[in-house]
Amino acid sequence: MRIRDMVARAFCKRAENDQxxxxxxxxxxxxxxxxxxxxxxxxxxxxxTRDDALRALSKHAVDLGIASDPDELMDAFLExxxxxxxxxxxxxAIPHAKSASISRVAVLVAKSRRDIGSWETMDGVPVRVVIAxxxxxxxxxxxxxxMLAKMAEALMDEGFRTxxxxxxxxxxxxxxxxxxxx
Amino acid sequence: xVSEKVTLVNPQGLHMRPAGLFASTMGKYSCNVTVVTPEKExxxxxxxALMAAGIPCGTEVEVRCDGADETDAxxxxxxxxxxxxxx
Numbered sequence: 001m002r003i004r005d006m007v008a009r010a011f012c013k014r015a016e017n018d019q020x021x022x023x024x025x026x027x028x029x030x031x032x033x034x035x036x037x038x039x040x041x042x043x044x045x046x047x048x049t050r051d052d053a054l055r056a057l058s059k060h061a062v063d064l065g066i067a068s069d070p071d072e073l074m075d076a077f078l079e080x081x082x083x084x085x086x087x088x089x090x091x092x093a094i095p096h097a098k099s100a101s102i103s104r105v106a107v108l109v110a111k112s113r114r115d116i117g118s119w120e121t122m123d124g125v126p127v128r129v130v131i132a133x134x135x136x137x138x139x140x141x142x143x144x145x146x147m148l149a150k151m152a153e154a155l156m157d158e159g160f161r162t163x164x165x166x167x168x169x170x171x172x173x174x175x176x177x178x179x180x181x182x
Numbered sequence: 183x184v185s186e187k188v189t190l191v192n193p194q195g196l197h198m199r200p201a202g203l204f205a206s207t208m209g210k211y212s213c214n215v216t217v218v219t220p221e222k223e224x225x226x227x228x229x230x231a232l233m234a235a236g237i238p239c240g241t242e243v244e245v246r247c248d249g250a251d252e253t254d255a256x257x258x259x260x261x262x263x264x265x266x267x268x269x
């Protein structure tokens with residue numbers, strides 16, 4: 001068992017007992033694995049605009065070796081936004097990018113301490129939680145659709161939205177997202 | 183209630199943008215709109231529900247409309263899907 005999983009379990013157990021921050025306990029025998037790891041979760045961000053958020057996520061993707069060019073990745077995000085906003089509901093957004101510069105399927109999560117401006121949403125509620133989907137060009141159609149479907153299904157779950165909004169633990173957030181991406 | 187089957191032609195399936203377009207178009211009608219896939223039935227006016235269905239290209243779906251303006255709604259839905267939902 002990895003140390004980060006033990007820490008995540010300990011935090012999640014404590015959070016489970018905290019009525020103000022409900023979080024489902026990580027399974028004792030098998031913590032949820034998936035495309036999201038703790039290092040792919042950014043907390044405490046302060047994004048003034050949508051483009052600030054996308055730029056930070058693009059840089060982080062390159063820092064993690066997920067993509068090779070932050071500008072190309074940013075362009076891919078913006079190209080998608082130009083087709084229609086990825087701002088969803090209840091403070092969530094699901095920006096996504098398909099690009100040859102992306103080396104593997106990845107999901108990055110970022111939480112902003114402030115409302116992210118200039119990001120149109122379906123319900124008018126400002127974005128605070130960003131779940132970015134990154135897909136290589138050669139997997140665009142199938143994996144892209146599957147992950148979007150999984151994220152849409154997750155966002156329809158009020159419990160999921162609440163847990164992500166309330167959690168300040170990267171491992172717990174990663175585990176929660178992975179649970180829905182399986 | 184009226185219904186018709188139609189095949190999704192979008193190369194990337196019913197992802198976020200076409201799902202949103204379909205839902206917003208159907209939202210203009212008062213009738214209930216249901217999209218029936220081989221796996222499930224989803225609310226045709228909910229972009230999230232349509233996205234969550236993850237309908238791939240080539241899937242034959244049945245669109246059902248039930249209400250006062252069902253005939254107009256169904257015609258619009260079928261035309262929209264056949265035309266590729268703007269893609």
